[in-house]
Amino acid sequence: MKPIQAASAWRGISDCRACAIRDLALFADLNEADFASMHAPIDDLDFEAGARLAQEGERATGLFSLRSGMVKLVRSTSDGRERIVRVMRQGDVIGLEALVHGKFETDAVALTASSVCRIPLDILQTLGAQSPRLHQSLMKKWSHNQREAEDWLADLNFGSARQRVCNCILKMRSPTDRDLVTLFSREDMGSMLDLKMETVSREVSALVREQVLQPLDKQGRAYRILQPAGLVT
Template identity: 45%
Template structure:
């Protein structure tokens, strides 16, 4: 796993309080006295594409807040193939399952260079017990994770290849309005949609010919939202 720290470990008091994305992340509702409960170091890490935050089955000692970049959660099927069950962007939390004593349920792999905060499980558990605001935020994140997983399963695993791909482009475009949609490659695309790589590549080519998407750089697309919505409505 290739990673390097952007800063030395810190106790979080000043950095969490002044975090630029604090309203998005797990500690967003903490107040000044709460930061005194943080007594283990929180590491701020920059992680290269292709590296893993953690692997499925590992006993987890940390949660991760995504500060920037893109991370995929991968599930490996019995036949050896992989399925991408979610994409995590800025503000998302990975590894919540460790709070109930479970090993990591997925492998978390960085798709686009990511900055993350590595939160020791003991810190989050203590804050959850002693700070009702954080406990409420944790419950909200549990719900969001379940909802997103159900949403991905429903939207990206059902219907024709054309409808699945249209829904994926619409979801990714909605995540970052006004910005091009970035995909990491045809193999990952197939793993997100439950399609073979050849089918995924063929469907992308069809969309490009029809003007539904325009590839400005390799795996970077400008989308025609209304046209993609029309594809999603196809019977």
């Protein structure tokens, strides 16, 4: 995907006050006076599955508030491997660490087609200093991100291969329909679960044979959960 230049990206087409997910988003606690002090525009951007929103170590000019879709956060290990540290969903904020370090600490890659609001750092820095509500919201989001990342890795690196795969499936359920699940590639799942790709494929195939899962596409990404109890090992 062609990189988006900041100078052309800030088109200012977002209306945060009328946002359909405002109650979930970063600006949920702002009032009219707060919005009136926002001078830099906020941009709406769409990314196809597989597109990169941010790169580890890259200087950040803004954060991403996820309106729809799912984005995986990937970090490189000291031996050059890539590990998925969390999946971001609707209402999550990507890149909060840039408020402190000025850089992204992970790659952010769209797992599905995703829509985001890209918010310039100077908006957040200014409002964070002026608005106790936004400052508190930022701290809550930051704490939530850290806790989710820690829980994600802890839950997915415990137990047998079957337990790890089942835990991953449960975590990847749709927030709007708990019977639907979108999975990573088998290679990504293996990296995340510390399992061989062949082991992941074998366990998912076994769940399909046992009619715990029903495939919904040819790519092996979308499934319907037919027996939720079969995923609790």
